[in-house]
Amino acid sequence: MIEVQNLHKSFKTRTGLVQAVRGVSFTARDGEITGLLGPNGAGKTTTLRMLYTLMSPDQGKVSVDGFDVATHANDVRRRLGVLPDARGVYKRLTARENIAYFGELHGLDAEMIAARTARLAEALGMADVLDRRTEGFSQGQRTKTAIARALVHDPMNVILDEPTNGLDVMTTRGLREFLRQLRAEGRCVIFSSHIMQEVAALCDRIVVIAAGEVKAMGTPDELRARTGHDNLEDAFVQLIGSEEGLHA
Numbered sequence: 330m331i332e333v334q335n336l337h338k339s340f341k342t343r344t345g346l347v348q349a350v351r352g353v354s355f356t357a358r359d360g361e362i363t364g365l366l367g368p369n370g371a372g373k374t375t376t377l378r379m380l381y382t383l384m385s386p387d388q389g390k391v392s393v394d395g396f397d398v399a400t401h402a403n404d405v406r407r408r409l410g411v412l413p414d415a416r417g418v419y420k421r422l423t424a425r426e427n428i429a430y431f432g433e434l435h436g437l438d439a440e441m442i443a444a445r446t447a448r449l450a451e452a453l454g455m456a457d458v459l460d461r462r463t464e465g466f467s468q469g470q471r472t473k474t475a476i477a478r479a480l481v482h483d484p485m486n487v488i489l490d491e492p493t494n495g496l497d498v499m500t501t502r503g504l505r506e507f508l509r510q511l512r513a514e515g516r517c518v519i520f521s522s523h524i525m526q527e528v529a530a531l532c533d534r535i536v537v538i539a540a541g542e543v544k545a546m547g548t549p550d551e552l553r554a555r556t557g558h559d560n561l562e563d564a565f566v567q568l569i570g571s572e573e574g575l576h577a
Contacts, residue, residue, distance in 0.1 A: 330517055331357040331380060331486055336389035338375055349375045351541045353389075357519045357534075359485070362512050364532035365521040366565065372541035373521040374414050377490050380519070381411045393486055407435070410484035412492055416475040420464040424455065424474045427463060428481050435482035442481065449477040452510060454503050469500035476507075487511055489520035493527060505531055529561045539569040 338350040350372045357363035365373045378384040380391050382402045391398040393405045418427050425446060432442035450456040455473045458466070463474055472492065480487065489508075493501045508531055511518050522528050528535055529549055537545045537552070545552060545568045549561060556564040 330359050330394060331519065332390075332392045333357075333376075333380065334390045336376060336379055336391070337387045338372075338379060338384065339387055349541050350379070350386075353538065353541070353543050355536045355543065355546055357486075357517050359517045360512060360515045361533040362508060362518045362520070362531050364528040364535045365519065365538055366523070366525065366528045366535055367521075367538035368523055368569065371523075371538045373523075373538055374490055375541075376538070377488055377519070377521060378413075381409050381413075381488055382406060383413070407482070408484055408486050410479040410482070410487045412472075412476055412479050412489040414490040416472065418463045418466070418471050418474050418478075421462065423460050423462050424466075424470070424477070425459045427474050428478045431478035432481040437482060445481050445483060446477070449480060452507055453477055468495040469497060472496060472500075472504075476504075485515070486517045487519070489518070491521055491523075493522070493524070501527075525562055525565055537565065537568050544568045544570075 333353060333355050336350050336353040339346050339348045353372070353376050365376065367373050375384065379386045380398070382398055382405055385399065394408050396404040396408070398405050419430070422430065428446050429442050432445065446459070450459050453473045453476060455470065455477070458470055463471060466474065493504060496504065508518055508520070532549070534548055535546065535552060536543055545555060547555065552564050552568065553559060553561065556567045558564040558567065
């Protein structure tokens with residue numbers, strides 16, 4: 330479980346101080362998929378970076394399975410699998426070698442790495458490319474490799490930042506099914522998106538973020554009821570106050 334309490338984050342720019350995240354709070358539960366929905370520039374990526382210890386908040390608290398991100402960062406990292414917004418792979422290595430390298434960083438032995446690699450390759454539908462160098466990979470193949478290496482240590486909490494960006498329809502469908510498998514295994518899954526169709530199809534709970542703030546949260550049905558709209562697209566537009574950056 331991931332608990333987020335009153336997160337704030339500002340950045341200095343040439344034109345002054347920009348508040349990227351303002352008072353964001355939510356809870357992502359085990360056995361559920363929690364979606365962060367908002368337009369581009371809403372503060373989703375900055376929020377996620379604070380969750381997985383890449384950034385420190387100016388104010389607020391994050392805990393992962395009871396461990397405070399600020400004071401127990403290593404314990405948190407062991408419990409997280411992260412697909413960041415920048416997800417390059419080592420081009421001179423094969424997919425298998427990319428995954429094994431991350432397994433070694435987590436202290437896994439060769440036998441465990443091989444077993445986890447085989448299981449993830451089957452679940453992600455990438456067994457046929459495991460022993461190819463990633464230099465010539467498609468976007469979908471690179472994303473699958475990045476997800477597999479993020480999950481090689483079998484974490485109970487998974488964070489995915491815009492995981493379907495640049496993927497074709499069939500790869501996107503396969504990834505959705507993989508996320509459902511993670512949920513069925515009792516894992517806590519958070520993913521960000523600006524695509525309403527994805528969030529509506531996958532998420533048990535949705536956190537709507539715009540201008541660095543949480544505008545609403547709840548199940549899809551709760552958000553429909555709150556706005557009085559049967560159509561989720563209309564509900565989201567009302568909650569956010571703009572159609573900019575959101576796609577059906």
